[in-house]
Amino acid sequence: MPINNSSQRFRWLIIGLIVSFLLNAFLVGFWLGNFSEPTLSRPGPVSINRFIQQLPEADQQLIQAAFKSRLPIFQNLRQELRQKSKQVALLMQEQSGDLAVDLEKLKQLLQQIRILNEKIQENFHQMIVELFPSLTLEGKRKLAESQRWDLSSILQRR
Numbered sequence: 001m002p003i004n005n006s007s008q009r010f011r012w013l014i015i016g017l018i019v020s021f022l023l024n025a026f027l028v029g030f031w032l033g034n035f036s037e038p039t040l041s042r043p044g045p046v047s048i049n050r051f052i053q054q055l056p057e058a059d060q061q062l063i064q065a066a067f068k069s070r071l072p073i074f075q076n077l078r079q080e081l082r083q084k085s086k087q088v089a090l091l092m093q094e095q096s097g098d099l100a101v102d103l104e105k106l107k108q109l110l111q112q113i114r115i116l117n118e119k120i121q122e123n124f125h126q127m128i129v130e131l132f133p134s135l136t137l138e139g140k141r142k143l144a145e146s147q148r149w150d151l152s153s154i155l156q157r158r
Contacts, residue, residue: 048063048064048067051063052064054142054146055135055138055139055142055143056136056138056139056142058136058139059135059136059138059139059142062131062134062135063127063131066127066130066131067127070123070127073123074120074123074124077116077119077120077123078120080116081113081116081117081120084109084112084113084116085113087109088106088109088110088113091105091106091109092106128143
C-alpha cells in the first residue's frame with residue numbers, strides 16, 4: 001500500500017506542477033499583452049507576382065517588364081499612401097477637445113487615401129489595357145477567368 005500511495009502523490013504533484021505552469025504562462029501572456037499596442041497593417045512593397053502567377057511564362061515576362069518600367073510611379077503612390085495612413089493613425093490617437101476640426105481633417109485624409117488608391121488602379125488598369133493585345137490567347141483566357149482585379153490583394157506583400 002505505501003508504494004501505491006506515494007506513486008499517486010507523485011502523479012498529483014506532477015499534474016499540479018503542469019497546471020500551475022500553464023496557468024502562470026497564461027497569466028504572464030495576458031499581462032504582457034496589455035502592454036503591447038495594436039498595430040495597423042501597413043501597405044507592403046508593390047508586387048504583382050500574385051496577379052501574374054496564373055499566366056503563361058511569356059505573358060508573365062511581358063507584364064513584369066511593363067510593370068518594372070512603371071514601378072517608380074507605383075512606388076511613389078504607395079509611399080504617399082503610407083504617409084497618409086500614418087497621418088490617419090496619428091490623428092485617431094490624438095486626444096483633442098475640438099472634435100469637429102479633427103473629424104474634418106480625418107475626412108480630408110481619408111479622401112486623399114481614396115484618391116491615391118484610385119490613381120493606383122488607374123495606372124494598373126491602363127497597363128493591362130495597353131498589354132492586352134500582346135498577351136497570348138491562354139493569358140487572355142486566364143485573365144477573363146479571374147476577372148478579379150482587386151488591387152488590395154494584387155499589390156500585397158510578396
